[in-house]
Amino acid sequence: MTPRLEAHDDLVQRLTEVTWALEVGEHAQAARAARAALALAQQLLAAGSGEPAPGDLRRDDAG
């Protein structure tokens, strides 16, 4: 498994933890998992973008 694929898998695991923890009422665990997922997503964003030049950050649609 490539490191990038593994990072995506980690992100899915953390987001699954968020939804399941909310479902059983474990809100603190859900919040921790959400922060971990956000950090992972930021790492993926940074790894995929390199040093952006002006105009490189234009999106096709608003997020």
Added chain:
Amino acid sequence: MHAPRRRPITGAMACAAAPAEIRLFVCDDAVELRALLRLALESEEGVSVVGEAGSGEGLTEAVLAAGANVVLLDLSMPGVDGLEALPPLRAAAPGLAIVVLSGYERERMEARTLALGADRYLEKHASLEQVRLTVHQVAAERTAP
């Protein structure tokens, strides 16, 4: 450490055909997800988690030793992954109910895992209630004459 606040998991599904006891084995490398599955599924009488593993390595032996009748199996794991672990598990335990629970999209992996011996494929964005219902369904199907 605080006691977990359990929200009762309810469902209207009748499980008359299910075995008297569901003995579940959870194989997933994410320890937090295993704990949440245990918390949710064991809240119901007649369901117990009899074993856990974080890899597919030695899974068949562990499942047989635990006397499980249902297995929840992740695909991406260190050591031996779910695609590798599934065929020997099915060969060793033809009557075992196996549910693959994976982060991969259904369209990409469902047919492949069913061909390797799984009974059901669930994506990880399934709710715990969906997991619970699926566990009951496959247990009932495998028990039916």
